[in-house]
Amino acid sequence: MKEITFINRNKKRWERFESQLQNASVMTPDELADQFIQLTDDLAFARTYYPKTRTLSYLNSLSQKTHQEIYRNKREKGSRIPKFIAVELPLILNSARPYFLLSLLIFMAAWALGAVSAYVDDDFLRVIAGDQYVNMTLDNIEKGDPMAVYSTMEEMPMFLGITFNNVFVSFYVYIMGLLTPLGTIFQIFRNGIMVGAFQAFFYHKNLLGVSTFAIMIHGTLELSAIVLAGGAGIIMGKYLLFPGTYPRKDSFVYGVKKSIKIMIGLVPVFIIAGFLEGFVTRFYNSMETWVNISIIALSLTFIVWYFFLYPVTVYKRYIQQIAKND
Structure with a gap:
């Protein structure tokens, strides 16, 4: 579609909405949200086919104004939760996929580096994890239960403590995006180093299979969510460092609001991982063994489907809907 055709088909709707936005108090929250979804679809289309044009700048500006209006003194309603899960969050996740993949690449590179470092230097794990934890694990191995750390507490206290810790760690990784993407990247790298070093330690003890099965029962969700939180932190840092056509303050606020929704969406994942x-x-x-593998496979399938595949489906559906309406 030529740019002039795209403009002519949507110009009246944009102008009408811009006029309504001047007196947004007369619009219901759902009307405002619906308009915003259409507008973000137009913006995504323009970014793909008309980059570096006045049309893109105009839609950027209008989207920013709409976004600020939606979240100004607006209380979330319980009725919005299904729509948030089914539509709003997936649309954000679709645009965030490159940042998730970057976070995953950094994490896996750090994992490999940590594994190699611990493999060639027996003291490396002690440096990053401390003597106490390493000695405790060695004692557990001698007793024939290398993963005994996961049964040292009663179920409920452990569930609550682990869940709180996981949420804290993920939000810390995310918040470090305030130091530009490099802050979050450092934390992703640090976590990857630790995981890789532990796996190399168990490999040394001929327990890699045992440790992998045990850790990944919960770690599939836990580590995936940390990587996704890293992507959210990179997004926040990116909008701070590279504001594009927005004023830096507005760009940063937009980046925070966009990325914090990803973090909210990750909280249930951490709760399930903690459980x-x-x-x-x-x-x-x-x-x-089949039960163990099934838990890991279901966890991985959910992460891949909801955070990568389903958002693409939602995005395509809205693009098709706009084209049909036009």
Whole structure:
């Protein structure tokens, strides 16, 4: 579609909405949200086919004004939760995929570096994890239960403590985006180093399979969510460092509002991961192998589907809807 055709088909709707935005108090929250979704679709289309044009700058500006109006003194309603999960968050996740993939690449590179470092230097793990944890793990290995750390507490206290810790760690990774993307990247790298070093340690003890099965019961969700939180932090830092056509302050505010929704969407993932670690992982040694594999496979399938595949479907559906309406 030529740019002039795109403008002519949508100009009246944009102008009408811009006029309504001058007196947004007469619009219901749902009307405003629906208009915003259409507008973000137009913006995404313009970014793809008409980059570096006045049309893109105009839609950028109008989207920013709409976004600020939606979240100015607006209380979230319970009725919006299904729409948030089914539409609003997936649209954000679709645009965030490159940042998630960058975060994953950094994490995996750090994982490999940590594994190699611990493999060639037995003291490397002690440097990053401390003597106490390493010695405790060695004692557990001697007792024949290398993953005994997951059964040292009662289920409920462990579930609550682990969940709080996971949420804290992920939000810390995210908040470091305030130091530009480099802050979050450093934290992703640090976490990857630690995981890789632990896996190399268990490999040295001929326990890599045991540790992987035990850790990934909950770690599939937990580590995936940390990587996704890293992507959210990179997004926030990116909007701070590269404001584009927005004033830096407005760009940063937009980046925070966009990325914090990703973090909100990750909280249930951490709760489920905490539940698995508190109530299920402790039975890693007595569980049937197929049960263990099924938990890991279901967890991975959910992450890939909801955070990568489903958002593409939602985005395409809205693009098709706009084209049909036009």
